[in-house]
Amino acid sequence: MAQNLVRLAAKRILSIPQRSISVTAIRKQDVALTQEERDRIYPRIGDRDVVGYGFNGTASYMDREEMPFPAIRFKENTDDVLALRELEKGDWSNMTIEEKKALYRSSYRLTFAEMFAPTGEWKAVFAAFMVCLGVTGWIVIFMKKFVYSPYPETITPEYQQKNLERMIAQRQGIVEGVASKWDYENNRWKK
Amino acid sequence: MFRSIAQRLGATATTVVRSNIQRTTPVVCTVRHGHGKKETDEEVDARYEALFNNPELDGWMFRKACNDLQGMDMVPEPRIIVSALKAARRLNDYSLTTRYLEAVKAKCGNRLDVIWPYILQEIRPTLDELGISTPEELGFDKPELAVEDVQDIH
Numbered sequence: 054m055a056q057n058l059v060r061l062a063a064k065r066i067l068s069i070p071q072r073s074i075s076v077t078a079i080r081k082q083d084v085a086l087t088q089e090e091r092d093r094i095y096p097r098i099g100d101r102d103v104v105g106y107g108f109n110g111t112a113s114y115m116d117r118e119e120m121p122f123p124a125i126r127f128k129e130n131t132d133d134v135l136a137l138r139e140l141e142k143g144d145w146s147n148m149t150i151e152e153k154k155a156l157y158r159s160s161y162r163l164t165f166a167e168m169f170a171p172t173g174e175w176k177a178v179f180a181a182f183m184v185c186l187g188v189t190g191w192i193v194i195f196m197k198k199f200v201y202s203p204y205p206e207t208i209t210p211e212y213q214q215k216n217l218e219r220m221i222a223q224r225q226g227i228v229e230g231v232a233s234k235w236d237y238e239n240n241r242w243k244k
Numbered sequence: 245m246f247r248s249i250a251q252r253l254g255a256t257a258t259t260v261v262r263s264n265i266q267r268t269t270p271v272v273c274t275v276r277h278g279h280g281k282k283e284t285d286e287e288v289d290a291r292y293e294a295l296f297n298n299p300e301l302d303g304w305m306f307r308k309a310c311n312d313l314q315g316m317d318m319v320p321e322p323r324i325i326v327s328a329l330k331a332a333r334r335l336n337d338y339s340l341t342t343r344y345l346e347a348v349k350a351k352c353g354n355r356l357d358v359i360w361p362y363i364l365q366e367i368r369p370t371l372d373e374l375g376i377s378t379p380e381e382l383g384f385d386k387p388e389l390a391v392e393d394v395q396d397i398h
Binding site: 084142144 | 303304306307308310311314315333336337338339340342343344346347349350374375376377379381382383384385386387388389390391393
């Protein structure tokens with residue numbers, strides 16, 4: 054019961070309000086937080102702006118394809134980032150490509166292309182699988198060499214030949230079986 | 245003997261069934277919709293366009309609306325995208341535009357080569373007017389930074 058309470062309390066710590074109407078704030082932000090919320094959230098996220106609801110109301114950052122806009126910006130509000138924000142207020146045609154990219158990177162960690170980029174993890178998985186197959190092979194060799202008893206003599210072709218001759222001599226299966234296919238007058242298989 | 249017993253049992257069964265049917269009260273049939281009225285595509289488009297065109301839109305609502313749009317099983321109409329770009333301009337936030345364009349691109353799925361040029365062609369006037377670069381022009385269509393997946397950091 055105490056554990057559940059602790060868990061509930063921990064969940065409340067990072068959550069931001071469901072809906073905040075923008076009013077004048079200390080720093081220009083889209084989301085206005087009360088002082089109590091600010092005390093709760095900011096020690097954990099540093100100097101970053103809270104900008105939205107995010108995925109579940111907590112002030113967290115995550116790159117997700119299905120929710121492209123997380124609750125907080127990615128980078129802290131350092132001087133160069135703030136300078137870029139000033140630049141943003143003017144005409145966007147005046148911004149260079151590098152500035153636009155820097156602005157994007159200040160708000161987001163990965164682009165969509167980077168989110169979907171292949172990781173090459175399949176090579177590691179395939180390698181591990183082959184190693185396991187190799188270990189299995191060694192175990193098979195060990196079993197054959199040291200554990201299983203040798204084959205019985207009944208397996209050799211000579212023994213089976215002698216066995217077949219005995220079956221024919223004993224007339225085994227004379228109606229529909231082996232001996233019915235043997236031609237006893239001419240000492241050979243029936244045509 | 246068994247026949248008489250069976251007949252008596254049958255009689256009681258039918259009386260029980262009949263009395264149950266008589267006791268059933270008529271129920272008013274309510275129409276069930278699951279989650280409420282279904283909107284037509286046109287209504288959804290108009291609603292989001294109006295939302296983005298609202299001059300009192302703030303960053304919170306913009307992001308919430310875009311997240312919701314991303315969750316819907318559709319590629320947004322160019323007019324929604326245009327109104328979203330204009331809203332981002334009003335909010336003075338450039339990275340929103342690039343992020344949203346990338347998100348729309350992601351929504352196109354495996355029909356990217358059919359849908360994306362059409363969308364670009366439709367929103368090109370707005371892009372030029374506001375000075376927004378497409379993700380391709382920024383070089384964001386190829387991965388630029390390689391980062392370790394957070395799940396792999398031990």
